[in-house]
Amino acid sequence: MFDATNVSYDTQIPNNVGLSGDRRVLKALERWHPGYIDWWKNLGPEGFQEHMVYLRTAVSVDPKGWARFDYVKMPEYRWGILLAPQVEGRTIPFGQHYGEPAWQEVPGEYRAMLRRLIVIQGDTEPASVEQQRHLGATAPSLYDLRNLFQVNVEEGRHLWAMVYLLHKYFGADGREEADGLLQRQSGSAEAPRMLGAFNEATPDWLSFFMFTFFTDRDGKMQLESLAQSGFDPLSRTCRFMLTEEAHHMFVGETGVGRTIQRTCEAMVQAGIDDPYEIEKVRALGVIDLPTIQKKLNLHFTLSLDLFGAEVSTNAANAFNAGIKGRYQETKIDDDHKLTDATYPVAEFRDGRIEIVDMPALSAINMRLRDDYVRDAAGGVKRWNAIIAKTGVNFEMTLPHEAFNRKIGTFAPAHVTPAGEVLSADAWNAGRDEWLPSAADGEFIASLMKPETEPGKYAGWIAPPKIGIDNKPGDFEYVKLHDA
């Protein structure tokens, strides 16, 4: 019996799935590995491949102590295959197979559906690494640089997680899909990544923080619902990925929080009461709060689009099949089959936003999105507490769900962040008040100067409260000078 808690290093690919006893899959992964390393070197973090970075690596899936911190060159990071421990006697927690034993092999009738979901999830992982590859050059501190790279190597590991499932359970077409994950490229005209938000640029560090707050949180919700899957290997993979995902959202929430804090402190110090005195605030070398709000608006709306159409037959089928459940499915008190249940869905009809009761089964995406919005709202509340503490009079808000949408019922609508429906012309006239303008982007870019001295921070962002792995303030998270 292999040890399913601790990570085995007896093959080139660290794992807790007994890979050394599974020659076929081991061979397939070893064949895939060089292409992955090529991808990492060509499209991963630019300019820091030879530097020592203080990173955590999973050495166990035991929640009490899975991480070990050490200096490593990123291309030598031990990407591995880690599944949460199998739960004895686990049953399918929803859908028409509710209560049946969880599947350890792919059920033939759901093979195509499962493969599609795994490929879509897998496609997002390398995409975000590609989107963030230029950020190292403008990091506001070594602490932030390390955090960026930690997120990047873990997204790389998430790709490995999905590729393992494809190789292990989907034969020749799985192999083809695994290759495809290295062929598509974020923002490419010929072979873009599958989802819109993953083809957008991440031009500056505020975008990175907003992305890890909003888009990685969509990732969390998707993983949460796949962690409910009746296909047990997918469930176990996603459960472990969620433990890594928590750090990504920490990076996002604290990154935005520290940006807000620095702005407020600078305003107070300069005696500026009105957050809308944008030029005066910008002259202090910090990002004015209304511009931070615009970035929030943009990233929130991009991430809402990731949940797909509000009413979806695909989502209904995946739920019915026991493949993709709801957020915290096992904690919900209902029949877990949604036979007669309804769910309120927002719809854009005749130029108006209406709430309509729909069969809950077809409103699975909408429900997950609502859970997501609640989860994100908690972080916004904590940002507002930072502002309030400084005495500055300003509140960040999540825009209305109909604002700036490209997918679903609101795609053709022109709605303000407050939820007011406008004509296309009126909306376009107001656009730059609600979303970052080219000038806003240029201003933020002008602040993006690297700070590479240990313990120092760029002027637009406050230092963190505590170091990573409890390291002191001047810890050298990335060794830039002796590569």
Ligand SMILES: [Fe+2]
């Ligand atoms: Fe991920």
Ligand SMILES: [Fe+2]
């Ligand atoms: Fe992530």
